[in-house]
Amino acid sequence: MGGIAGLAALAQVPLAHGALAAPRPPSGGYPFSLGVASGDPSPDGFVLWTRLAPDPLAAHGGGMRPQPVAVEWKVATDEAMTKVVRQGTVAALPELAHSVHVEPTGLRPDREYWYQFRYGADLSPVGRTRTTPAPGTRVSSMSFAFASCQNWSNGYYPAYRHLAGEDIDLVVHLGDYVYEGGIPADGGYRRTPVPATLSEQCRTLDRWRLQYALYKTDPDLQLAHARFPWIVTWDDHEVVNDYAGEESQYAGSIKELRAAAYQAFYEHQPLRRASIPQTDEMRLYRRLGYGDLAEFNVLDGRQYRSVPPCGWGEAPACAAGYDPSVTMLGRRQESWLLDGLAASGARWNVLANNVMMGRLDHDGPSGDILWHDAWDGFPAARNRLTDHLAQAEVSNPVIITGDWHSTFVNDIKRDFDRPDSPVVATEFVGTSISSNGDGEVYGPYYGPMIQYNPHIRFFDGDRRGYVRCTLDRGQWRTDLRMVTTVSRSDAPAYTFASFAVEDGTPGAHQA
Ligand SMILES: [Fe+2]
Structure with a gap:
């Protein structure tokens, strides 16, 4: 894999804490200015997304320096984020605008979960998401x-x-x-x-x-x-x-x-x-x-x-x-x-x-x-x-x-x-x-x-x-x-x- 595909694959690799440059306080702004998101729910997981952008309308880079940084993520079964069931650290790369895409797996079907990111001293808003019912499970109703x-x-x-x-x-x-x-x-x-x-x-x-x-x-x-x-x-x-x-x-x-x-x-x-x-x-x-x-x-x-x-x-x-x-x-x-x-x-x-x-x-x-x-x-x-x-x-x-x-x-x-x-x-x-x-x-x-x-x-x-x-x-x-x-x-x-x-x-x- 070359180019973007290779970089993105690298961004998916779990990192030992401290493997990347410690996040310096960027240009002063809150790094989670674009919020958080989840998507493509499956019976055992979903994608979690955020992008670090302390100065989101800066002409280049959203206020981030052009270097990879480490972002921590957590998934919990409660909104207070105390019952953590998955966590890790991923690289946010300048080549992908310091966006983060995490795919936790092994979660339980048809359940509500909460998630949060951390960059340096800053915590993201807590997002709520859910997995889908297992294939073939009889489901009486759903809404979207x-x-x-x-x-x-x-x-x-x-x-x-x-x-x-x-x-x-x-x-x-x-x-x-x-x-x-x-x-x-x-x-x-x-x-x-x-x-x-x-x-x-x-x-x-x-x-x-x-x-x-x-x-x-x-x-x-x-x-x-x-x-x-x-x-x-x-x-x-x-x-x-x-x-x-x-x-x-x-x-x-x-x-x-x-x-x-x-x-x-x-x-x-x-x-x-x-x-x-x-x-x-x-x-x-x-x-x-x-x-x-x-x-x-x-x-x-x-x-x-x-x-x-x-x-x-x-x-x-x-x-x-x-x-x-x-x-x-x-x-x-x-x-x-x-x-x-x-x-x-x-x-x-x-x-x-x-x-x-x-x-x-x-x-x-x-x-x-x-x-x-x-x-x-x-x-x-x-x-x-x-x-x-x-x-x-x-x-x-x-x-x-x-x-x-x-x-x-x-x-x-x-x-x-x-x-x-x-x-x-x-x-x-x-x-x-x-x-x-x-x-x-x-x-x-x-x-x-x-x-x-x-x-x-x-x-x-x-x-x-x-x-x-x-x-x-x-x-x-x-x-x-x-x-x-x-x-x-x-x-x-x-x-x-x-x-x-x-x-x-x-x-x-x-x-
Ligand atoms: Fe349109």
Whole structure:
């Protein structure tokens, strides 16, 4: 292993205390300014994350000197951190922005744990997390929330403040965790002023690190991370708007740009070793089980997708979209997904998906305009998936999606070109945490199109929030949790609408 992979492997090696330079007091600030996080829970462990950044918006290095330092970590069965069951010391390397990714193992399934880091004299906040039930264990219920699209300049994160107060098992993030754009000096929409170092668009690793640092200073985001294990994927804005594979309509070939962006994503998320960036790929797609009740297929809809065959963005449908070579997930991920779905014994099979799978016919009989950045641009790939859901008799496929800054509840048809074809899955598209800000934004534009799409059971384009899902053996319930405004971090939340999917019957009804 060379490069980043080698360094990251080194960072995983447990260190004898004092093996590295003793941490000197850095430039004065608290080193855990970006909070703590846990992720990818399994029956016997999870990933613990933090990044040392005593001066998080400093132009380079977050206020750390460019040398490796030792960070201690602990896992306990109590919030006071007195009953410690695992502990160790790891290296935080400058090559990985002094981020830390620890994977404790050998813990008990379906249990709550607490964790904490120490650097020098400073202790991190205590995070709470939990393991998942053992494979095949009969599980009567579970709940989770999903979120996406948190443009910092567009508003505060009251949605995360409320999400942090939920009684749920985990959080799924579906992408647009950060946006690539420069931050205006006044911080944007009613946010606080930021240093001029943030005014440029993100193109380099250093600039990306600043962007993640800025976002992660948000106290409500930190609260939500510290409270639950997260399962994260990305969408386009973690690199550049609407990109496909190594191409962008705005930036051309993005190979180098993408490598820097992917590394920064790894550095700032609670991801396992398997996601350490390699030369040609960063493996993000993966599968997590929750006893016999649910399986989460976490999809990467950006890294391997074809350039949209009918054109970028809003464009007419075309025959090239049906060419067998068209792919959204890439051949390897697609086979992995289809094989896994066929083999799954879970009652609810969740696809954590980036862009909308349901069709949105923009103009009905008068034309054939679609949005080609979503699955509508890749009908051959969508048909392979929907055919498989039917043929393999996959149990209760439910697709959870981000991207659109809008809510959609969709029946997924086996073939959207044949309106009489059966419903094979249910899709919930959640709105944004903050992106698009307050006010009527997408309702006036997309609202009039809904009439051409009878498979769309519900649409709202003008609210911000997150989605809470509660699963038991007979029913999946979805509650749309909205906030009244993103102009304040303490805005109230309310349940805007609720839906249910019955076991064995694809398609949601209002509950
Ligand atoms: Fe977005």
